[in-house]
Amino acid sequence: MKKFFIGSRVIKTGIAVFFTALICEIVHISTAFAVIAAIVTIEPTIHASIQKGLIRLPASMVGAAFSVLSIYLFGASPLTYTAAAFLTILVCYKLKLHAGLIVATITAVAMIDVAHTSLWADFWARLGGxxxxxxxxxxxxxxxxxxxxxxxxREQLDLVISLTNQLLQAFVDIRIKKTEGDHPGHILTGSFRKLTNERLLLEQYIQHQQQETRYHLPNSAAKALLEKEAILTEKLKLIHYHLWNLIHAGRSRQELHWGEEQRHLLMEAVEAVQENLLHWMREDIQNGEKQFQDLFQLFWSIEMPKDGYFPIESTYLYELLSIHQLVNDGQSSEKQMHIQKEAMLSE
Structure with missing residues (x-):
């Protein structure tokens, strides 16, 4: 059986409409314009509601003013609607009141079709609503x-880390183990695109929460947590940059001149990176330094060709070592962040 769910935004819209209509009836103001404004002002964040509300107030004034002016000049005619809508849109664009354009235009056009006792009174009544x-x-x-x-x-961070590990594993399977199977090489590019989109969504959540903290009582623990989470997300962005370089290098036609031993060393290092990424979400941290000491030795043992181009082996090692360093740099901050976040979510 499908679960029926009503989102918080739907609930808040209904509550806002009810109280708006109730207050308008008490003060004897037409509810239509007020309810329209209430519906479009509910935003995903408090910050967006306030910022767009500050834009919609002057935009509503523009729409009401041009409605009154058009009625005064042309009466109730098709030209009146055209002039009111055209001038409202034009001025809102010029004043960069884009967030209030819909409310302003609806206000301008809807005012024309009501009975008018006094244009000045209508202006203030519609604007007040x-x-x-x-x-x-x-x-x-x-x-x-x-x-x-x-x-x-938090949930998005878990997902991004999981997708990062999956892409690392796919890279090993396709480029190192050479086991294509049901995962052709172009899948890596598609998976990286999906990973990027999920990371951008994580950045959006963090940005929203940073904006929301401005409208709540000061909470030093929450602010510290957000700062650390933002730093961790920036590290993920850099990790993904090096991960993309790994994928892109593998698309070249250079042959990987490694035996089983060298391939095994790299695969062990990748497993250590994956384990460390998972330990970002837990308290017990394992560094896997031995695997990466072996990789360093392997990196410096590679002979550079005379043509000046880096061999693919050195590219793979450099990018993986860079990822390892970024992961280890983020572990200590993530441990403390995890403890704080679990405490906040449990409250």
């Missing part, structure tokens, strides 16, 4: 089910 809707939605977004990206970022 929009202001009420924007303020109510912003308050609801801040106070009711406020966005929390800590859990999302």
């Amino acid at each position: 929009s202001v009420i809707g924007i303020i109510i939605s912003t308050l609801v977004n801040m106070l009711i089910l406020p966005p929390d990206y800590f859990k999302k970022s």
Whole structure:
């Protein structure tokens, strides 16, 4: 049986609409414009709601003003709708009020089709309704089910690390073991693209949470956690850069002149990197220094060709050693971050 789920944004939109309509009835203001403003002001983050709300307020004023002006000049006619919409869009673009364009245009056009007793009174009534809707939605977004990206970022970090390990393993299978099987070489490029998209989503979650902390009481532990998580994500970006170099180098036509012993050394080092990446999420850390000391010796033993081009063996070793260094640099900070995050999520 499929689980029925209503997201927090849907719930908050309904609450914002209810209170907006209720207040408009109390103060005898038309609810239509206020409700429209309330609906479009609910954003995924408090920061976005406030920032866009500050843009939508002057944009609503522009739309209401051009609606009144168009009615005064042309009456209720097709030209009135055209002028109100055209001028509102033009001025909003010129003033860079892009986030308020929809509210402003709807306000401008919808005001034309209502009974008018006084254009000046209509202007303030419609504008007041929009202001009420924007303020109510912003308050609801801040106070009711406020966005929390800590859990999302943690889950996304787990996913990115898992995909990184999977791609490292696919590289070993295809480029080192030469076991193509059901995984042709071009799969590496597609997998890396998916990995990049997931890492960008992780960066977005962290950015959202950093923005949200501005609107909550100061929490030094949370701020420290976010800083460490951001640093860890930057390290992942660098790890993925070197991982891409591994994949790209393997697409060249250079032959890998390694015997079973050298290939085994590299595969052991890759396993150590994968294990260390997993230990980013746990307290027990294993460095696997022996495997990488062997790789260093192997790296310096490679003879450089006279044509000046790096052999593929040296490229593989350099990129893998770089990944190892980045992983080890991030472990100590990740251990402390993990402990803090588990404590916060359990509260």
